[in-house]
Amino acid sequence: MxxxxxxxxxxxxxxxxxxxxxxxxxxxxxxxxxxxxxxxxxxxxxxxxxxxxxxxxxxxxxxxxxxxxxxxxxxxxxxxxxxxxxxxxxxxxxxxxxxxxxxxxxxxxGIIQDGIEDSWTWTLECRGCRRQHPALETKRKGEYGNCPECGAELRLKRIQNSN
Ligand SMILES: [Zn+2]
Missing domain, CATH: 3.40.50.1010 (5'-nuclease)
Incomplete structure (x- = not known):
């Protein structure tokens, strides 16, 4: 369903x-x-x-x-x-x-189901300095840790690949 x-x-x-x-x-x-x-x-x-x-x-x-x-x-x-x-x-x-x-x-x-999901990846974005860090294994909210650059909280974000 x-x-x-x-x-x-x-x-x-x-x-x-x-x-x-x-x-x-x-x-x-x-x-x-x-x-x-x-x-x-x-x-x-x-x-x-x-x-x-x-x-x-x-x-x-x-x-x-x-x-x-x-x-x-x-x-x-x-x-x-x-x-x-x-x-x-x-x-x-x-x-x-x-x-x-x-x-x-x-x-x-996704709404368009022709493999478009392959062109997206998850990344961890810092809520402070906005630097992006690689998303590791799928983790639940609260386990993403903090930005190694500025110490602010990291959040999971979906980004489009450049290809
Ligand atoms: Zn940061």
Whole structure:
């Protein structure tokens, strides 16, 4: 099962949306881009479900722990919560959502699935001097350590390879 963020709702062919999970708040987001699309996805698209309060709290706590909460809209948090609640793979190009999922071993995939993930790598970026350091084995938030240059906290960041 898959949960789709709004980018996927807009980008994927309608037939691929069937059976996927979304939250009701995403209809308004799609409406902003295309009222026609919004009508179509409501009549023949994914299942619109609201996450439980518990799942939203879990998603919020996870995003706080990874430092991504401030960049996430309420709808983003809801779709993350829905993915968690239903054990659904989250389809998103939002690196914050991807970062939260990665840190909590929740499956996710990018919207365009033609190997584009190969052109991305993880790095540890210093919150102070912004220097980047190689990301070692996957570690949970809080175990990344501190910048050897300035001592500030390191955070996991997804960067695009130059090739
Ligand atoms: Zn630093």
């Amino acid at each position: 898959r949960a789709l963020d709004t980018g996927a709702l807009l980008a994927w062919p309608l037939v691929d949306l069937i059976g996927c999970l979304c939250v009701p708040g995403q209809v308004a987001e799609v409406m902003k881009h295309s009222p026609e699309r919004a009508m179509l996805i409501q009549s023949q698209g994914p299942r619109f479900l609201s996450p439980s309060t518990e799942a939203i709290e879990q998603a919020r706590a996870s995003a706080i722990e990874t430092g991504d909460l401030s960049g996430l809209a309420a709808v983003d948090l809801e779709i993350l919560a829905l993915a968690i609640e239903h054990g659904a793979e989250l389809v998103t190009d939002d690196y914050r959502l991807q970062n939260v999922c990665t840190n909590f071993d929740h499956p996710w995939t």
